[in-house]
Amino acid sequence: MIAIDLNPALKPVAFLLGTWRGEGEGQYPTIKPFRYRGEIRFTHNGKAFIIYTQQTEAIDTGLPMHGEAGYLRLVGEGQVEFVIAQPIGFAEISLGQVSGRRIDVECTSVGRTPTAKPVTSISRSLWLDGETLRYQVKMGMEGAPLSQHLRASFHRLD
Amino acid sequence: MIAIDLNPALKPVAFLLGTWRGEGEGQYPTIKPFRYRGEIRFTHNGKAFIIYTQQTEAIDTGLPMHGEAGYLRLVGEGQVEFVIAQPIGFAEISLGQVSGRRIDVECTSVGRTPTAKPVTSISRSLWLDGETLRYQVKMGMEGAPLSQHLRASFHRLD
Numbered sequence: 001m002i003a004i005d006l007n008p009a010l011k012p013v014a015f016l017l018g019t020w021r022g023e024g025e026g027q028y029p030t031i032k033p034f035r036y037r038g039e040i041r042f043t044h045n046g047k048a049f050i051i052y053t054q055q056t057e058a059i060d061t062g063l064p065m066h067g068e069a070g071y072l073r074l075v076g077e078g079q080v081e082f083v084i085a086q087p088i089g090f091a092e093i094s095l096g097q098v099s100g101r102r103i104d105v106e107c108t109s110v111g112r113t114p115t116a117k118p119v120t121s122i123s124r125s126l127w128l129d130g131e132t133l134r135y136q137v138k139m140g141m142e143g144a145p146l147s148q149h150l151r152a153s154f155h156r157l158d
Numbered sequence: 159m160i161a162i163d164l165n166p167a168l169k170p171v172a173f174l175l176g177t178w179r180g181e182g183e184g185q186y187p188t189i190k191p192f193r194y195r196g197e198i199r200f201t202h203n204g205k206a207f208i209i210y211t212q213q214t215e216a217i218d219t220g221l222p223m224h225g226e227a228g229y230l231r232l233v234g235e236g237q238v239e240f241v242i243a244q245p246i247g248f249a250e251i252s253l254g255q256v257s258g259r260r261i262d263v264e265c266t267s268v269g270r271t272p273t274a275k276p277v278t279s280i281s282r283s284l285w286l287d288g289e290t291l292r293y294q295v296k297m298g299m300e301g302a303p304l305s306q307h308l309r310a311s312f313h314r315l316d
């Protein structure tokens with residue numbers, strides 16, 4: 001392994017770096033509310049983006065639920081671009097900003113495979129509250145406006 | 159860790175599973191040809207998709223070059239959907255098929271951030287040639303038709 005210095009562009013989001021474990025709750029107008037456990041990893045390789053993965057699992061069985069993977073790009077003056085692939089058949093292109101220890105992004109486009117659910121929009125907020133990393137995800141679907149979907153809090157493992 | 163059975167839908171692409179190391183060469187009408195080393199991982203979590211990551215590095219310095227992450231969905235009758243996020247600011251939604259030990263997909267959409275290069279199309283082929291995993295990637299950009307871009311061969315580590 002080569003030790004790689006943090007790209008200076010990443011300083012505003014360096015608070016994300018590491019592995020985080022936590023729990024969350026999901027809801028949507030069309031489904032029964034649910035709870036989950038999860039792990040988030042934010043890593044870097046010296047370039048001006050953060051590598052992101054999240055995997056969630058059922059609290060009772062430990063079986064995998066949702067996963068996603070992508071990249072948070074720092075493109076100057078607090079502006080961020082978030083590209084995320086999801087195994088349920090879609091990919092988000094989102095834009096937003098980092099302000100203090102908080103990142104807010106909104107989709108500018110959602111790419112979907114023919115078998116994906118008709119997700120049309122996603123907004124994500126992610127913020128550090130003391131030592132706790134919290135996020136909130138809102139989702140819109142065909143016929144349903146942007147609505148509260150996920151809320152979770154995580155603690156750093158390393 | 160919980161041992162998780164392979165989803166039966168993944169049998170046609172089970173030949174991909176594992177970690178692969180290899181080398182490749184890149185070219186494009188607008189750039190100088192280059193070579194790279196890389197690692198590919200295909201894993202699963204019991205669901206009907208394969209989790210994919212690739213990271214490449216410079217042969218001389220070992221420094222990271224390109225990375226990508228996504229999901230290969232098996233959606234029946236040999237049809238596949240490939241969702242891939244790239245840290246250079248775009249996301250591919252590709253469709254295709256698996257036939258024997260070969261997968262061919264073509265983009266149906268490319269989502270891009272405002273700062274991404276104007277990639278408009280990508281086609282990917284991936285096949286097992288004896289014990290060697292080979293891939294080929296063609297890319298089109300605004301003002302440039304789909305052209306040969308990457309060619310690489312990998313051997314299984316585990």
